[in-house]
Amino acid sequence: MALLEVKKLGISFGGLRAVDDFSMTIEKGELYGLIGPNGAGKTTIFNMLTGVYKPTDGSIWLDGKNITGKSTTEINKSGIARTFQNIRLFSKLSVLDNVKAGLTNRYTYSTATGIFRLPKFFRTEREMTEKAIELLKPFELDGDADLLASNLPYGKQRKLEIARALATGPKLLLLDEPAAGMNPRETAGLMNTILTVRDDFGVTVLLIEHDMSLVSGICEKLSVLNFGQLLCEGKTGDVLRNPEVIKAYLGE
Amino acid sequence: MKHRIKPATRKSFITYAIMIAAFIFVEILVSTGNASNMFQGLLVPFCVYSISAAALNLTVGILGELSLGQAGFMCIGAYSSAIFSVCTKDTITQAWIRFPIAMLIGGIFAALFGVLIGIPVLRLRGDYLAIVTLAFGEIIKNVFAALYVGYDSNGLHFSLTSQGDLNLAPDGKMLINGALGISGTPKDSTFVIGFIVLMISLVILYNFTNSRTGRAVMSVRDNRIAAESIGLNITKYKLITFGLTAFLGGVAGALFSHNLSALQASKFDYNLSILILVFVVLGGIGNIRGSVIAAIVLTYIPEALRKAGSNLTNYRMLIYSIILIIMMIFTSNAKIRGFFTASFMRLKGIVFKNKSAVKEGE
Numbered sequence: 001m002a003l004l005e006v007k008k009l010g011i012s013f014g015g016l017r018a019v020d021d022f023s024m025t026i027e028k029g030e031l032y033g034l035i036g037p038n039g040a041g042k043t044t045i046f047n048m049l050t051g052v053y054k055p056t057d058g059s060i061w062l063d064g065k066n067i068t069g070k071s072t073t074e075i076n077k078s079g080i081a082r083t084f085q086n087i088r089l090f091s092k093l094s095v096l097d098n099v100k101a102g103l104t105n106r107y108t109y110s111t112a113t114g115i116f117r118l119p120k121f122f123r124t125e126r127e128m129t130e131k132a133i134e135l136l137k138p139f140e141l142d143g144d145a146d147l148l149a150s151n152l153p154y155g156k157q158r159k160l161e162i163a164r165a166l167a168t169g170p171k172l173l174l175l176d177e178p179a180a181g182m183n184p185r186e187t188a189g190l191m192n193t194i195l196t197v198r199d200d201f202g203v204t205v206l207l208i209e210h211d212m213s214l215v216s217g218i219c220e221k222l223s224v225l226n227f228g229q230l231l232c233e234g235k236t237g238d239v240l241r242n243p244e245v246i247k248a249y250l251g252e
Numbered sequence: 253m254k255h256r257i258k259p260a261t262r263k264s265f266i267t268y269a270i271m272i273a274a275f276i277f278v279e280i281l282v283s284t285g286n287a288s289n290m291f292q293g294l295l296v297p298f299c300v301y302s303i304s305a306a307a308l309n310l311t312v313g314i315l316g317e318l319s320l321g322q323a324g325f326m327c328i329g330a331y332s333s334a335i336f337s338v339c340t341k342d343t344i345t346q347a348w349i350r351f352p353i354a355m356l357i358g359g360i361f362a363a364l365f366g367v368l369i370g371i372p373v374l375r376l377r378g379d380y381l382a383i384v385t386l387a388f389g390e391i392i393k394n395v396f397a398a399l400y401v402g403y404d405s406n407g408l409h410f411s412l413t414s415q416g417d418l419n420l421a422p423d424g425k426m427l428i429n430g431a432l433g434i435s436g437t438p439k440d441s442t443f444v445i446g447f448i449v450l451m452i453s454l455v456i457l458y459n460f461t462n463s464r465t466g467r468a469v470m471s472v473r474d475n476r477i478a479a480e481s482i483g484l485n486i487t488k489y490k491l492i493t494f495g496l497t498a499f500l501g502g503v504a505g506a507l508f509s510h511n512l513s514a515l516q517a518s519k520f521d522y523n524l525s526i527l528i529l530v531f532v533v534l535g536g537i538g539n540i541r542g543s544v545i546a547a548i549v550l551t552y553i554p555e556a557l558r559k560a561g562s563n564l565t566n567y568r569m570l571i572y573s574i575i576l577i578i579m580m581i582f583t584s585n586a587k588i589r590g591f592f593t594a595s596f597m598r599l600k601g602i603v604f605k606n607k608s609a610v611k612e613g614e
Contacts, residue, residue: 050481052477071480072480072481073480073483073484073485073486076480076481076482076483077483081481081482082481084477084478084481088475088477088478088481089474089475089478090470090471090474090475090478090479091474091475092470092473092474093467093470093471093474097467097470100464100467101467101468101470101471101479101482101484102482104464104467104468104471104482104483104484105482105483105484107464108464109464111460111463111465111492113463114459114460114463114464114465114466115456115459115460115463116459117459121463124464125463125464128464164478164482165481165482167482168482168483
């Protein structure tokens with residue numbers, strides 16, 4: 001059974017049809033890319049998948065469960081985590097605390113336990129710290145654990161956002177332009193990280209990207225979006241050679 | 253890395269140490285007879301305002317939402333605890349049993365109202381939330397100012413019009429007498445109790461901030477959309493914070509009402525809310541220790557000016573406001589603050605012979 005099934009998804013903002021009749025199937029463990037020219041509706045689809053927008057039509061199924069129209073919080077709890085195109089970190093928290101915030105729903109103790117510093121507080125906090133450090137390691141961020149998130153260099157902020165998303169224990173990880181603003185060397189490093197994350201954490205990855213070297217380098221399958229509609233989908237190599245896709249990107 | 257003390261823990265313990273040192277200092281002053289009557293009369297208000305300001309800092313600094321209704325929660329705490337004490341002062345004669353229960357009741361009632369008001373109000377943000385909390389604070393005050401409650405052998409009587417409408421039996425007793433408020437509250441508040449409650453409040457606030465819940469609340473403050481995306485329930489964390497702020501506000505109110513023989517609702521007007529917000533802002537938003545220090549200093553200054561002599565007395569509010577403005581400039585202007593930090597570091601370097609000055613340069 002497919003991990004994510006999107007059926008005939010559509011959304012209108014007033015008279016604007018931002019996404020129309022979009023369908024997509026992602027199998028477990030796949031590295032899937034969603035590409036398209038600017039304004040094609042890629043981020044809108046991400047926002048519908050994570051419950052920020054409620055779709056006007058169609059349905060979204062995660063692991064056989066219908067998650068259409070649920071709240072962002074509920075969708076995260078059922079197994080989708082994401083990063084943002086414009087980085088959204090908890091800037092006044094430390095790097096470690098950013099990841100620990102992501103662990104909030106997986107390592108629990110009551111507010112009263114925290115206030116009265118019961119033994120469970122110390123035990124759980126220690127487990128959380130260990131888990132957080134473990135999550136920071138593949139991103140080479142464990143050395144910066146005590147820094148404020150806002151003091152990290154740009155590339156590391158992007159990585160921290162991925163680590164925080166992974167902390168919630170997702171089945172599906174959505175990356176919105178993970179390589180935006182990175183130089184070619186940083187991008188190459190990021191590609192390796194994404195592959196390691198997929199293999200080590202056993203997550204399925206869906207990413208939006210404009211950097212074709214990253215897309216062709218790691219994505220196994222692609223969907224191309226143009227003017228809110230699916231232009232074509234399939235294996236990466238086939239899609240990138242499709243004349244329709246080239247036309248959408250480069251014009252005639 | 254394992255046995256190192258976390259900066260947050262160190263910060264809280266420094267605050268506890270400062271508070272205990274200040275307490276011992278004041279106790280020595282009082283016992284050696286070096287404290288004026290005016291100063292001794294201010295000791296309980298110091299604790300009341302410190303607790304209330306530190307609690308409000310939780311909503312303003314940790315949650316990042318502006319609330320102007322703190323006086324309302326103090327009012328609820330003051331009234332509910334005072335009613336409890338008036339009703340039970342003949343049955344529970346020992347103050348050390350009665351007063352903690354009264355404070356707890358004050359806190360719980362305030363928290364209850366905090367959560368009830370919070371459910372609709374916390375959907376708003378920023379200025380709008382400030383306006384609505386201000387309105388709720390005023391509503392609470394005005395309702396209490398218009399409320400007449402008495403009891404006799406037939407039970408409780410309520411009225412919103414006048415004392416006569418209560419139709420009390422001859423054996424009846426007034427509990428709340430409208431704008432005249434509650435009288436006959438036992439004077440249970442002492443500086444020692446106030447200090448203990450302040451310390452407990454600080455422990456609660458610091459422990460809350462440095463826990464899983466506090467981290468989630470700060471995540472909501474820093475980025476609401478990202479907090480939702482990692483599965484945090486925004487409403488829940490806002491309500492917990494707002495409730496805790498109201499609870500400690502209520503406890504402060506209880507301390508306040510048991511320091512006065514007559515309690516009127518008019519004391520909890522919006523000036524008090526603003527005053528407490530001023531403590532929070534000047535003490536540093538998010539800085540709990542700063543709130544306490546600002547509350548004490550800014551409560552002391554106007555009273556000290558009142559006593560300073562007839563000339564100053566007339567101008568005391570003028571001087572007070574100038575001091576507020578100067579403090580504001582000093583705490584918000586990066587250049588001036590940088591100058592003081594640098595001179596402090598230099599001073600520290602001289603004192604510790606440059607050993608720690610380099611390390612501390614954060």
